[in-house]
Amino acid sequence: MNTFGKTIRLFLVNGTTNGLTTAELSNWTGIGVKVPRIKIKEYGSRLEFQKPGVYILIGKGDNNEDAAYIGEAEIVVDRLIQQIANKDFWNEVIFFGSKDKYLNKASVKYLENRLHELALKAGRYSINQNIPTRSELSEAEQAELEEFLAHIKVLTSSLGHKIFEELEETIESKEIKNQLFYCRNGAGADSIGSPSTEGFIVFKDSLFIIQEQASLADGIRLERQKMINEGILKIVGAFYQLTKDYVFTSSSRAASATLARSASGPLEWKTAEGIQLKSLEL
Incomplete structure (x- = not known):
């Protein structure tokens, strides 16, 4: 259209x-x-x-x-x-x-x-x-x-x-529209998201690491706690699970919240084929 x-x-x-x-x-x-x-x-x-x-x-x-x-x-x-x-x-x-x-x-x-x-x-x-x-x-x-x-x-x-x-309506880049990105690690973190005009959307049911590392910024600690207080994150097994789509102000903030440590979003978020977000943004 x-x-x-x-x-x-x-x-x-x-x-x-x-x-x-x-x-x-x-x-x-x-x-x-x-x-x-x-x-x-x-x-x-x-x-x-x-x-x-x-x-x-x-x-x-x-x-x-x-x-x-x-x-x-x-x-x-x-x-x-x-x-x-x-x-x-x-x-x-x-x-x-x-x-x-x-x-x-x-x-x-x-x-x-x-x-x-x-x-x-x-x-x-x-x-x-x-x-x-x-x-x-x-x-x-x-x-x-x-x-x-x-x-x-x-x-x-x-x-x-x-x-x-809707948050999905903010995904407008021709290069990455309809492209899902994944943030995962060996400890079981498993988030799915996409860049948007407002920052970076992490989709419902994504799994976040609970144990926070010392490198995690205080501002993200507070945001995670606020998400818990508001029921946006809930404990499911050994992880926090996202109960609704949520927009972070940047891909790095989204990755850090997922991995519970300092993280570079352009490097951590990858397509199913393993292509880093950084490669598609440039």
Whole structure:
């Protein structure tokens, strides 16, 4: 499938990133808005807030994990004021509406359900809510809203939150796409991963060495402990096992976490044929 460049227009209403930001795509009737929780009443009289839309409340969960709540509203500002009173975890909201009268109650209900589905599939944020009801729409209406949904996904990422983007989607290098890399040693470590635009993904069920060597950096020790605390690593037999896909900031960090010692990712990660990652990156 061919992909095409997109022009995104971001407008900082008060000239800083601490206020309201609008996001638009060329030739699209929709609009995205990001605003801090404490600024909602200040900007609530603007036209964008007075229309139907779908919104994402963004903050931190009880364990300091990224958390979000996805909802819809016939008048966005009214629902956001309710959420200020009812939900305390969030500190900013991103919402999407239409510059014309394209969106209605049925369409925002459909978008709410689909965004919830995408967020759960991506698994990046904690989504603690019931599954929203999906509206019954015609095939043509659904096709139009799926295009609207694709724009929401792009703009949400552009506004700093990849809540709807699966880790696999960040594997874009033509040289190494669809290529798996392995990090193994004689003690039984067995991780599978791939470079991505965010660093290096290690895939679910990979096995990490438990016993940490003195050469392991303190920062990686802390990251491993955090993964244990959050249930991302669990003890299975004589190893830690990864319970979900996890992205490290570099291949070396991923290798060190796997081997529990200082390690060079470009040398440790190899294809099934034994080709080092370093050879494919150069």
